[in-house]
Amino acid sequence: MSLSSPLITPCLWFDNEGEEAAKFYTSIFPNSEILSVSHYSEAGHETHGQLAGKVLTVNFKISNTPFVALNGGPQFKFTEAVSFQVDCKDQAEVDYYWGKLLEGGGTESECGWLKDKFGLSWQVVPVQLKEWLSGEDKEGAKRAMEAMMKMVKMDIARLKDAFKA
Known part of the structure; x- marks a missing residue:
């Protein structure tokens, strides 16, 4: 090596x-x-x-x-026990990676998860969400988490609104 x-x-x-x-x-x-x-x-x-x-x-x-x-x-076969996380800086990146990884027969899941056409699991996650969930504002983190749990593909604006509410 x-x-x-x-x-x-x-x-x-x-x-x-x-x-x-x-x-x-x-x-x-x-x-x-x-x-x-x-x-x-x-x-x-x-x-x-x-x-x-x-x-x-x-x-x-x-x-x-x-x-x-x-x-x-x-x-x-692949299972959800192993996945790859794609950290996205903005909604355009979330949309791009989400769409590309689903091409050819992938399937959407929930909370930003999907399986590509080979059955490999991916998490397409805005970096802002990681910051909000691990920050000092515990109530904002709770609201952001609750909003995320209702999503399929991550929507940064909706997550931000929930965090700031």
């Missing part, structure tokens, strides 16, 4: 969609790129059962954060 390599890199397990997912994510976020692609070989075929030449892993960056997509087969 080089001195500039991160200590931890999230590895996302896909059935066969790892390269498609990496292309999807790198098309959405700035400072993102596919770094390398490896393929299955004949070695280990009796264990992994994959055809030689099929994509095994894709190393990529999303906003300068390293990730690996692994095409490991259908054994494991």
Whole structure:
């Protein structure tokens, strides 16, 4: 490991969609790129059962954060137990990331959560909400939390109104 390599890199397990997912994510976020692609070989075929030449892993960056997509087969699926939080500076960013991550068959949830078309969970969150919820104004934080709990996609103006009320 080089001195500039991160200590931890999230590895996302896909059935066969790892390269498609990496292309999807790198098309959405700035400072993102596919770094390398490896393929299955004949070695280990009796264990992994994959055809030689099929994509095994894709190393990529999303906003300068390293990730690996692994095409490991259908054994494991994503759950909401792990999600990625996207910190948005304004409503335009909330709207952009919300729309982009839902493209192609994603599903909305609640409180700023969604699942993309691969089943990976994301939280699209305005940074202001984090400030309001952790600040000194406990009553304002309570009102902002109550407003958030009624939302699907975050609406910063409504959250601010609730906080300031």
